Structure formats: structure tokens, C-alpha cells
Amino acid sequence: MEYPALDSLAVDAIVAEGLEKRYGDVQALAGVSFRVRDGEFFGLLGPNGAGKSTTTRVLVTLTRPDAGRAAVAGHDVVREPERVRRSIGYVAQASGVDREATGRENLTLQGRVHGLRGRALRERVDELLSVFGLSAAADRVVRGYSGGMKRRLDVALGLVHRPQVLFLDEPTTGLDPEARTVMWDELERLAKVERLTILLTTHYLEEADRLTDRLAIVSRGRVVVEGTAEELKRDLRGDAVSVELADGRGEAAHAAVTALGSVLEAAVDGRILRARVVNGGAAVPGILAALEAAGVPVESVTLARPSLDDVYLHHTGHDFRSDDEAGLRA
Amino acid sequence: MPELAAQSWFMLQRQGRNLLRERVWVALLLIQPLVWLVLYSQLFTRITELGGFGTDDYLDFFLPGVVCMNAFFAGSWSGMATVTDLDRGVIERFLATPVRRSALVFSQVARAATQAGIQGSILIAIGLAIGADIAGGVIGGVAILVAGMLLAAGFSGISHALALIFRREATMIAAANFIALPLMFLSAILIARPLMPGWMQAVSRFNPVDWGVRAAREPALPGTDWLVVASYLGLLAGFTLLTAGFATWAFRAYQRTL
Structure with a gap:
């Protein structure tokens, strides 16, 4: 893969080159390469089981790669x-x-482990408690915290010693939508205020789209494409058509639609058929006619600019959500 | 080295603080030694009539034994804390920080020793209150405590190593039970050495629990040979270093499997 030439003063905060890791029969990483520039908010986007967490664990020194090299x-x-x-x-x-410890105790110990002491430590702990909205709960045992509070404390723990690079491995997975929005606000502010490089892994397309400056899409242990969300979407010509099928005859629908010349690619996830076409307005009547001819009743049709779903489909040939569910079951 | 000591101390503080929050645990920790002491000394009151105990009062004989028993049980079970920390991702969080693996091990070993020291002091205090005698006086009492603390430390090294290898509560419970009771019966904790079958006496020579019993009982009964006390304490110290090394190695092995 070719990397863009970098400003000679800028040092890459993260470099991963050809990382490989195997667990028994599972090739978790099959040559992961990407670069994160200093100060960048970078996303590793991929379905469950794509190798995002393993990549992170190699980068934070918890796991040694079988092959390849990385620098942080x-x-x-x-x-x-x-x-x-x-x-x-x-x-x-x-x-x-x-x-079993309080929020303050958790943060204090983490700071001490990183060599902070005395007043500097106390002030930093107070600051983080306040930034993450935990001041009121600071002296309560964490067992009684809500999921969102616990997760914000997790992020605060990663920041005690003002690191140069912060790794966030699926920080919002398992949070309810409200807590997720709070976390997104925190992370956005963090990226602005602290001069910090952030690597975020996520299987939420929306999260990667909203938070990251640049992202790499990971599938089956490889980076399939890297760029800003805008670039990736812009590189896809045409429009995205999403058809809600009235019954579960996805395969018949898929066969009927891919036979059309106007359809660049298509995939089915449950009752949703996603297709990318050259020109949405012109292609929709043809798609509907083909589905009708195949005897597949249609519930609704929507037309949109390509999203990261379509980017994923284009580069991997798979539907993101299907891969995500398959990865979860594996 | 100061860094290692400081990190171990912070980790020890964490464990102590968390454990003190568990009121029921603390209560049981204090009451349990008393139960051991009373039940066993009552059950075996007349056993000294068989001879070979070095005293007529079973309580005098049993007091150093029960300090050792309690201590090595505490050590054997201490790895459960590591299983919990592994489950909750706490160990993993620490592994991505500059904290030394040996500090994580030492703090656990020190915690087991501290716990055994506290329980041992309670046992000795109650034992003296209900009429036990320690022939070696205050120094004898201290020697008994040190023997117990080293036993707890030594067995906690093994326990934490097993925790890092098995990583499962059920396996840990089985392993602790499997190890603890045979080692207790293959030592002179409960009865006088001459009453043990020959093969058991022979095996007990290689049993660290019995080293602790020898180090603790020698100063408790009349005719103390302090050289024997010092030798067995030295042996236990070596055992502790060895098992702490084993636990540190287990940490590295654990990390290779991540």
C-alpha cells in the first residue's frame, strides 16, 4: 500500500506494517498496515472479528505479533x-x-503507576473527575456506577498521565444510545482540547463517520481501504438504493437486481437489499420492475448518497451488518 | 528497586483497602482462627497421653501448628484475587502500564503474609489467654509468626502462579483443596512426629508446611534449639523466593498466550 508523503516535521504516532497474528486455527491478523499521523483522530472500522482488537493489543504491547512490525x-x-x-x-x-474501589481511588492508583505523585496527582485526578462528569460520584465504589459512568471512568484512567497516544477499543459498545451520545461528546471535546493522537476501534459506522479524521476499514485481518470518511464515500460513484423487501426472499431479489446493467453491486441483509447504482433516479424504476418480474414484493425504497456501509460493501463484497453478526457468532 | 517497592506498596494498598470494605470477609477472617483453635484443641485434648508431644498440654503443642495451618491455607487461597482481577480486566489494564509484573506478584505475596501475620497474632493472643505457654517467650512468639508469614507468602506464590495458568475459579478451588489437605496431613501440624508412620515422616521432610511447623514449634516447646528455628526459617525464605519467581514466570507465560 502507498502512503501519502508526510510533512518532514510530522512524525507518525502509529505505524503498523504487515502485522500478523494467529490463534490456533484462526488467522486474526493477516498483514495489517496503516499509519496514524501525530494529533490525528483515527478509526479502525470493521465488523466483529475483523481483527481490530487484536491490532490494538499488539500496539499497546499486550500481544506480540507473529510477523510484521509496529511503532507507537x-x-x-x-x-x-x-x-x-x-x-x-x-x-x-x-x-x-x-x-471494589472508588472512582478517585482508581484514578489515583493509575496515576501512581505512571509515576505521578502528590499535588500534581491530586489535581489531575480532580480535573479528570470533573471533565468526565464524575465529581459527584468520585468517592463512591464503582460497583454502583451506571454503564456510562463506568465507561467514562475507563477513558479517564487512560488519560491520567497525559499520554501522547490514546487507544480506545470499542468505547461505546454496550452503552445505551443516550450514554453513547454523551461519550461521543466527551471524545469530540477531548480530541479538540488535549493535543492527543487517538486510535479508536469501532463497529459502528456512524461512530467512525462522526468522530474520526481518517479511518481504515478492516475486514478479515486486513486493512481494505484507508482515508477520510468523505474521501471513501466520494470515491464511490453513483447512489445507494436501499429496498425493504416485504418477505424474506432475499436471494431471489439479489439475483434479479444484480442482473441489471445499472447496478454496480448489491448485497442483502435480512429484509434489506442494498445496491449501488450509477444514477439513482434512472435506476430505481428498473430495479422495481426487475423485482416485480421476479415476484418479490417491495415494501419501500430509499435513495441516498453512498454511506460507509456502501464503502464496506464495495471494498469487501460483503454486507457490513451480516459480517458483523457472523463475527459475533464465531 | 525503589520503583519496584513503591509499585508493590501501591498495589498492596489497593488490595488491603478493597478487602477491608468486605465487612463479612473481615469478620470471618478474625473469627476463623478462633474456631480452628478451639475445635482442634478440644478434639485432641487427650492425645498427648500417647506421648512424643514434648508437652502434656495439647494446646501448647497445637498453637504453633494452628498458626501454620491457618497461614498456609490463607496463602493457598490467595490466588483467587488474581482470578477475579483477570476476569475483570484489571490485570490487563495494568499490563499496558509501566507497572512491573513482579510488583503485581510481590504485592499479592505480601498481602497473604500480612493477612497470615494478623491472623497469627490473634491466634497467639487467644491461645495465651486460654492457657497456652510459649517456652521461647516473646522471641518465640515472633518466630512462630514469622514462620506463618513465610508459609503464607510461599504458598501464595504457587497460588497466584496457578491462577495465571488456569484463570478459572472452579479449577483454583479444586487445586487448592487438592494441595492443601494432603500437605496438612503430611506434616506434624496435628500430631507428634513420632506418631506418624515412617513413610509419612520421610515425605514430610520435603513438605514446606512441615518446615514451617518445625520452625514454629521449636520455640513454642521447652528445650528450644534456635539454630533449628533459624535453619527452617531460612529454608522457608528460599521457598518463598522460589515460588515468587514461579509466579513472575507465570505472568510472562500468561502474557504470551494473549
Whole structure:
């Protein structure tokens, strides 16, 4: 893969080159490569099981890659893990908070582990508690926190020592929509206020679209495409047609639609048929006629500019949501 | 080294603080030694008539034994804390920080030793209150406590290593039970050594629990040979270092499987 030429003063905060990792029969990473520039909010977007978490675990020195190399904040993750650990904050997919301790105690210990002491530590802990809306609950045991509060504490723990690079592994998975919106606001503000490189992994297309400056789409242990969400969508010509089928005859619908010359690609997820066409207005009548001819009743049709769903479909040939559910079952 | 000590201390504080929040646990921790002491000493009151105990009063004989028993049980079970931390992702969070793996191990070992020290002090205090004698006086009492703390520390190293290898509560419970009771019966905790069958006496020589019993009972009964006390305490210290090393190795092995 070709990387864009970088400003000679800018040092890449994260470099991953050909990372491979195998667990038994499962090839979790099959050559992951990407670069994150200093100060960038970067997303690794992919369905469940695509290799996002494994990539993150290699970068934060928890796991050694079988092949390939990676550097974070200028330090090799295999040869200089100590230096990497001092430069990063890591918020794991599963919460790592100590549930029997208070929020303040959790933050204080994390700060001490990173060498903070005394007044500087107390002030930093107070600051983070207030930034993440946890001041009132600071001296309560975490066991009584809501899911959203616990997750915000997780993120705060990753920030105590003002790391250069913050890793957020699926920070909003499992949160209710309201808590997710709160978290998004926090993360957006964080990216603006602290001069920080952030690597976020997510399987929410909307999250990657909203938060990241640039993203890489990961599928089956590889990066399939990298760029800004806008670029990726713009590179797809045409429009996205989404057809809601009245019954579950997805295969028949798929066959009928892909036979049309105006359809660039199509995929079915349950009762939703997604297709990308050259010109939406001109193609929809043809699609509807083909479906009618195949005897597939249609509930509704929507036409839109391509979304990241379509980007994923285009680069992998699969439907994102189907892959996501398959990954969850695996 | 100061960094290692500081990190171990912070981790020890965390465990102590969390455990003190568990009121029921604290209550049981304080009451349990009393139950051991009373039940066993009552059950075996007349056993000294068989001879070989070095005293007529079973309580004098049993007090150092029960300190050791309690201590090595505490050590054997202490790995459960690591299983919980693994389950909750706490260990993983620490592994991505500069904290040393050995600090995580040392703090757990120190916690087990502290717990055994507190329980041992209670046992000795109650034992003295209900009429036990420690021939070696205050120094003898301290020696008994040190033997117990080293036993707890040594077995906690094994327990945390197993926790990192198995990572499952059910397996840990089975392993602790499997190890603890045979080791207790293969030592002179409950009865005098001459009353043990020959093969058991022979096996007990290699049992760290019995090293603790020897180190603790020698100063409790008349005719103390302090060289024996020092030798067995030294042996236990070596055992503790070895098992702490095993636990640190288990940490590295655990990380390779991630």
C-alpha cells in the first residue's frame, strides 16, 4: 500500500506494517498496515472479528505479533515495550476498572503507576473527575456506577498521565444510545482540547463517520481501504438504493437486481437489499420492475448518497451488518 | 528497586483497602482462627497421653501448628484475587502500564503474609489467654509468626502462579483443596512426629508446611534449639523466593498466550 508523503516535521504516532497474528486455527491478523499521523483522530472500522482488537493489543504491547512490525510514539512495540507503555493510554474493550474501589481511588492508583505523585496527582485526578462528569460520584465504589459512568471512568484512567497516544477499543459498545451520545461528546471535546493522537476501534459506522479524521476499514485481518470518511464515500460513484423487501426472499431479489446493467453491486441483509447504482433516479424504476418480474414484493425504497456501509460493501463484497453478526457468532 | 517497592506498596494498598470494605470477609477472617483453635484443641485434648508431644498440654503443642495451618491455607487461597482481577480486566489494564509484573506478584505475596501475620497474632493472643505457654517467650512468639508469614507468602506464590495458568475459579478451588489437605496431613501440624508412620515422616521432610511447623514449634516447646528455628526459617525464605519467581514466570507465560 502507498502512503501519502508526510510533512518532514510530522512524525507518525502509529505505524503498523504487515502485522500478523494467529490463534490456533484462526488467522486474526493477516498483514495489517496503516499509519496514524501525530494529533490525528483515527478509526479502525470493521465488523466483529475483523481483527481490530487484536491490532490494538499488539500496539499497546499486550500481544506480540507473529510477523510484521509496529511503532507507537516512535518506539518499537516489541523491542521497547516499556517506552511504549509510558507513552500510551489504553482503554480496553472490556472495562478494566477496579469495581471494589472508588472512582478517585482508581484514578489515583493509575496515576501512581505512571509515576505521578502528590499535588500534581491530586489535581489531575480532580480535573479528570470533573471533565468526565464524575465529581459527584468520585468517592463512591464503582460497583454502583451506571454503564456510562463506568465507561467514562475507563477513558479517564487512560488519560491520567497525559499520554501522547490514546487507544480506545470499542468505547461505546454496550452503552445505551443516550450514554453513547454523551461519550461521543466527551471524545469530540477531548480530541479538540488535549493535543492527543487517538486510535479508536469501532463497529459502528456512524461512530467512525462522526468522530474520526481518517479511518481504515478492516475486514478479515486486513486493512481494505484507508482515508477520510468523505474521501471513501466520494470515491464511490453513483447512489445507494436501499429496498425493504416485504418477505424474506432475499436471494431471489439479489439475483434479479444484480442482473441489471445499472447496478454496480448489491448485497442483502435480512429484509434489506442494498445496491449501488450509477444514477439513482434512472435506476430505481428498473430495479422495481426487475423485482416485480421476479415476484418479490417491495415494501419501500430509499435513495441516498453512498454511506460507509456502501464503502464496506464495495471494498469487501460483503454486507457490513451480516459480517458483523457472523463475527459475533464465531 | 525503589520503583519496584513503591509499585508493590501501591498495589498492596489497593488490595488491603478493597478487602477491608468486605465487612463479612473481615469478620470471618478474625473469627476463623478462633474456631480452628478451639475445635482442634478440644478434639485432641487427650492425645498427648500417647506421648512424643514434648508437652502434656495439647494446646501448647497445637498453637504453633494452628498458626501454620491457618497461614498456609490463607496463602493457598490467595490466588483467587488474581482470578477475579483477570476476569475483570484489571490485570490487563495494568499490563499496558509501566507497572512491573513482579510488583503485581510481590504485592499479592505480601498481602497473604500480612493477612497470615494478623491472623497469627490473634491466634497467639487467644491461645495465651486460654492457657497456652510459649517456652521461647516473646522471641518465640515472633518466630512462630514469622514462620506463618513465610508459609503464607510461599504458598501464595504457587497460588497466584496457578491462577495465571488456569484463570478459572472452579479449577483454583479444586487445586487448592487438592494441595492443601494432603500437605496438612503430611506434616506434624496435628500430631507428634513420632506418631506418624515412617513413610509419612520421610515425605514430610520435603513438605514446606512441615518446615514451617518445625520452625514454629521449636520455640513454642521447652528445650528450644534456635539454630533449628533459624535453619527452617531460612529454608522457608528460599521457598518463598522460589515460588515468587514461579509466579513472575507465570505472568510472562500468561502474557504470551494473549
